[in-house]
Structures are given as structure tokens and as C-alpha cells.
Amino acid sequence: DQQVKQNSPSLSVQEGRISILNCDYTNSMFDYFLWYKKYPAEGPTFLISISSIKDKNEDGRFTVFLNKSAKHLSLHIVPSQPGDSAVYFCAASARISGTYKYIFGTGTRLKVLA
Amino acid sequence: GAGVSQSPSNKVTEKGKDVELRCDPISGHTALYWYRQSLGQGLEFLIYFQGNSAPDKSGLPSDRFSAERTGGSVSTLTIQRTQQEDSAVYLCASSSQGYGGEAFFGQGTRLTVV
Numbered sequence: 001d002q003q004v005k006q007n008s009p010s011l012s013v014q015e016g017r018i019s020i021l022n023c024d025y026t027n028s029m030f031d032y033f034l035w036y037k038k039y040p041a042e043g044p045t046f047l048i049s050i051s052s053i054k055d056k057n058e059d060g061r062f063t064v065f066l067n068k069s070a071k072h073l074s075l076h077i078v079p080s081q082p083g084d085s086a087v088y089f090c091a092a093s094a095r096i097s098g099t100y101k102y103i104f105g106t107g108t109r110l111k112v113l114a
Numbered sequence: 115g116a117g118v119s120q121s122p123s124n125k126v127t128e129k130g131k132d133v134e135l136r137c138d139p140i141s142g143h144t145a146l147y148w149y150r151q152s153l154g155q156g157l158e159f160l161i162y163f164q165g166n167s168a169p170d171k172s173g174l175p176s177d178r179f180s181a182e183r184t185g186g187s188v189s190t191l192t193i194q195r196t197q198q199e200d201s202a203v204y205l206c207a208s209s210s211q212g213y214g215g216e217a218f219f220g221q222g223t224r225l226t227v228v
Contacts, residue, residue: 043207044205046218102217107156
């Protein structure tokens with residue numbers, strides 16, 4: 001039962017263009033969403049987050065959009081840079097059975113071409 | 115250092131042996147998580163500690179897996195009688211809030227069972 005899904009395992013984008021990474025979730029109890037970036041042989045690093053009371057959060061080149069009715073969120077990176085090449089995980093959080101868990105998707109490998 | 119520290123960074127063990135993985139969270143963080151990432155997979159939740167509350171062990175895959183958190187700080191994940199399917203990167207994360215805030219990850223321990 002995959003509660004958080006990233007259906008695109010990989011994405012290639014030209015440098016300077018927009019990268020759009022998508023994430024879908026099934027559990028309506030999720031109310032906080034995060035994006036992490038992971039380079040090889042390193043732990044995931046936090047990128048940006050959004051609360052379910054908002055539909056957009058922007059931080060520099062990174063913007064996260066949340067569509068609660070569709071249970072869908074997306075991460076936009078513009079302009080994309082070669083250093084953005086990494087695996088991106090979306091995560092959802094909620095109080096489930098009395099504890100707070102981060103449920104992660106399977107990741108999307110982004111490759112930004114110079 | 116100020117980040118989450120995990121040791122060892124790499125561990126090769128023979129099938130059937132026990133292993134212990136250590137996590138030093140960020141000082142003052144009350145929430146601590148263990149995840150694992152198998153090859154080509156997402157981050158799989160294992161266990162969650164929050165303050166003095168009983169841990170959420172719902173993600174542990176079998177009774178060969180156990181974890182402790184001593185003094186609300188350092189955590190040890192123990193895998194008994196290791197199997198080849200236990201081979202993965204084991205990631206520890208800590209959070210100051212346990213909810214509504216980002217979790218900070220260590221660099222992970224790559225476990226290889228031969």
C-alpha cells in the first residue's frame with residue numbers, strides 16, 4: 001500500500017528550463033508535505049515544505065504546489081541547473097496511530113543537462 | 115559536528131551475524147527516525163522515537179530488528195541473524211518537533227550482507 005507515489009522514476013531537463021516533479025498521495029490525513037534531495041552516498045537533505053492550509057510555497061528557485069482535492073503536489077525548479085541533478089523524494093506527514101511519521105515516495109531521479 | 119551522525123558508514127557482514135548501527139541525533143532533537151533504502155527503492159519507515167513516549171515500531175520488518183534510544187539521545191538499531199535481503203542503506207533522522215518541521219538525515223550506513 002503505497003501512500004505516497006512518485007510515478008516518474010526519472011526526468012531529464014535542459015539547463016535553464018523548468019523542472020517539474022510530481023507526487024500523489026492517497027491518505028487525506030496527511031497535512032504536511034516535504035521535498036528532499038539526495039545525492040549519491042549522502043543522506044537526504046531538506047529542500048522545501050508546505051502545510052495543507054496553503055496551496056503554494058516558494059523559496060528561491062524552488063516552488064511547491066499543493067492541490068488537496070486532487071491529492072497531488074509538485075515541485076517546480078526554475079531555472080534548472082546542473083547541480084540540481086539528484087534524486088528527489090516527496091514526503092507526507094500526519095499523526096497516524098498517535099505518532100508522527102514521514103512517509104516517503106520512491107523518488108524521481110532528475111538529470112539537468114548542460 | 116552539528117548534524118546527525120551515523121556509524122559505521124559502511125558495514126559488510128556475513129549472513130547470520132548480528133549487527134549494530136548507531137545514530138547520534140542533533141542535540142536537543144526529541145524525535146528520531148530510522149529508515150532504510152534498498153536498491154532502487156524509496157525510503158522505508160522502520161521506527162520512530164519521540165521523547166519519553168513508547169516508540170512506534172510498526173515499520174520493523176521482522177522480530178530480528180530492534181532499536182533502542184538511550185537517554186533520549188543516541189539510538190542503536192540492531193539486526194540479529196542478518197539475511198541478504200537486509201542489505202540496504204540505513205538512514206537515521208532527527209527532528210526538533212516530531213511534526214510540522216523537517217527531519218534532518220545522517221549520511222546513512224550501507225549494510226551489505228554476504
